[in-house]
Amino acid sequence: MHTLIIGLDGLNWPLLEPLLAAGLLPTLARLRREGVPAPLLSVLPTQSASAWASFMTGQQPAVHGVFDFLARQPDGRYRHAKPAPGSTLWAWLNRGGLAVGAINFPVTYPPDPVQPFQVSGMLSLEQPPFTHPPALAAEIRQAVPDYRLDLEWQLYAGRPDALLAELTQMTQARVRLVERLTARHALDVLAVAYISPDRLLHALWWMLDPTHPAADARLAAQLQPAWEAYWRTLDQAVARTIALAGADTTVFILSDHGFQAAVWQFRVNEWLAQHGWYRSQAGRGRLTGLLRRLDTPLVQHWRRRLVKDVSRFAGFMTPGGATDWAHTLAFCPWNTQQGIRLNLAGRDPHGIVTPGPAAERLLTEIEQALAAARFDGQPLVGGVVRLAEQMAGQTSLAQPDLLPDLLFWLNPPFAGNLQTPGLFTRTGWASGDHALTGMLLAWGAGIAAQARAARPLSPTPRLIDVAPTVLHSLGLAVPETMQGRALTELLQSTAPVRRQAPAPAAESAGQAALNDAETADLQERLRGLGYL
Incomplete structure (x- = not known):
């Protein structure tokens, strides 16, 4: 070899x-x-x-x-x-x-x-x-x-x-x-x-x-x-x-x-909501939110069974399943992306943000708000990357539009799913x-x-x-x-x-x-x- x-x-x-x-x-x-x-x-x-x-x-x-x-x-x-x-x-x-x-x-x-x-x-x-x-x-x-x-x-x-x-x-x-x-x-x-x-x-x-x-x-x-x-x-x-x-x-x-150590998670969609860029549908996802807090083998089995049987109707497990798309301008689908995505017309299924100058202004506003965000007196981000500037004309349905260099574990779900409200919460079982x-x-x-x-x-x-x-x-x-x-x-x-x-x-x-x-x-x- x-x-x-x-x-x-x-x-x-x-x-x-x-x-x-x-x-x-x-x-x-x-x-x-x-x-x-x-x-x-x-x-x-x-x-x-x-x-x-x-x-x-x-x-x-x-x-x-x-x-x-x-x-x-x-x-x-x-x-x-x-x-x-x-x-x-x-x-x-x-x-x-x-x-x-x-x-x-x-x-x-x-x-x-x-x-x-x-x-x-x-x-x-x-x-x-x-x-x-x-x-x-x-x-x-x-x-x-x-x-x-x-x-x-x-x-x-x-x-x-x-x-x-x-x-x-x-x-x-x-x-x-x-x-x-x-x-x-x-x-x-x-x-x-x-x-x-x-x-x-x-x-x-x-x-x-x-x-x-x-x-x-x-x-x-x-x-x-x-x-x-x-x-x-x-x-x-x-x-x-x-x-x-x-x-x-x-x-x-x-x-x-x-x-590295993980102690806090930043609730991105909660933060976006406070700025008026995201809205949730009250009550959606609460059942699965409760099940996630229970972690016995029996609940794990029925959680999987429930998700397979009803997800297509309730939207529990779809990205942003509890999102009010008609009033959402920007969102983080889940923490794998580690970024923020515009709800762009012509690209996203329920897009309402018009491509062009309006989208550029919104991206700039979010960038400026991220730069001003603080946790315990310290800057939340070290910088933000616009993916479109690196894509050289390519497009991906998976890409976030903004990729902040976040210092905290991302946790996108909105507080309406029975998790502790607030912009920052402890990471729980996860310590790294x-x-x-x-x-x-x-x-x-x-x-x-x-x-x-x-x-x-x-x-x-x-x-x-x-x-x-x-x-x-x-x-x-x-x-x-x-x-x-x-x-x-x-x-x-x-x-x-x-x-x-x-x-x-x-x-x-x-x-x-x-x-x-x-x-x-x-x-x-x-x-x-x-x-x-």
Whole structure:
């Protein structure tokens, strides 16, 4: 095998420091000593859909167009969001004649025809199969029956011991799948995403931060053995994956974003309502709001059943289901977008804002209000990006219009759903959220010794730089559509970076729209992951 890519969702070097110091991550500690570690700048919005799509395409979200896990179609229905067929790193590697296996990366469902295989990640459905080739899905279910694509950490509120146990098991099962697939396929490039760190840190960030309001010393002592067992398991997964790749392999370990403490959430739609830009429909969504506050397994079962049965009538789980669209100028659909969207006529189903000067004035007013917003005397945002200025004439039904660099966990629902009213509320079970800076580690064959001495790397590597670096390290040209640069300072090779023209458009048929039940189910899963 030439190259191994390991994704460790949500990790960065600062949060790993105490774990490294405690000896829980001996493999990562050794790789950091022998290789080249660096911070890795993610993208805005800093969530897994946009970020992993940016890694796979070498493009900013404004170019690849993935701003969320679900993409709305012109007819109002939804489909899985994913990068355009043929635009990913896997496709370019296949074009270069290399055999690629990709396992568990988000926004890869339905799977593309990656050769020899791809196993899609979170939010995959059973039909169509979550693998390419399709028959591989049944093989996985039989050979690794406890393999799971993801875990909805929000459903474990009050049960951190169970969360730790199941995340540990999920990681171990993923390693067994890697063992099976690498034994059956001769690969040039293997890419595996371990998403469990993200799920753990959303819920139990406070285990790393005794000053966090959620910190509980007695509970921490009880959880410590399981906490340590999880991190040792993750480190062993990295070690085993590298061993399976074999000697003389170039290894890139990266995350899609980092993590930081989450204490407060900003109620965006409440804030918009106070300025007269948003209006809710009183009483809508109250039943599901109540159910969300109850978290027993029985309620979880009936909540899913209820959502599937009645969402098409009540609008409980649709974006802005409690929104009075006739009087709403701007809104935040859900916190995956981390942005504000105008209710634009001709674009949005119930749009009332006229495109042109009126829309521009409204955007300016919202920008100015965000700049003036304060929390505890401090600015709420560090800046605001207008996506239209980065889209270069492109348009996406998923994109927000304004992307604030918010300092607080976004929580879009309006207060009418039985949640505590007010602009700022505690995050509850969640004690951690995404940070802009993730991690990169280059190690193994072809990594330059001088790069180890030249720390820190300058300029700071970006998530969109990884795909061009992988291609260049394998002697392949970097497509002109990739905005990232090849990190030549990491590599022994002094060969110049070659560029190549874009690939032909769409190489596979468009995916079918989700039906109402599928949309509701996926939205409920996103809620279990803390995204809604």
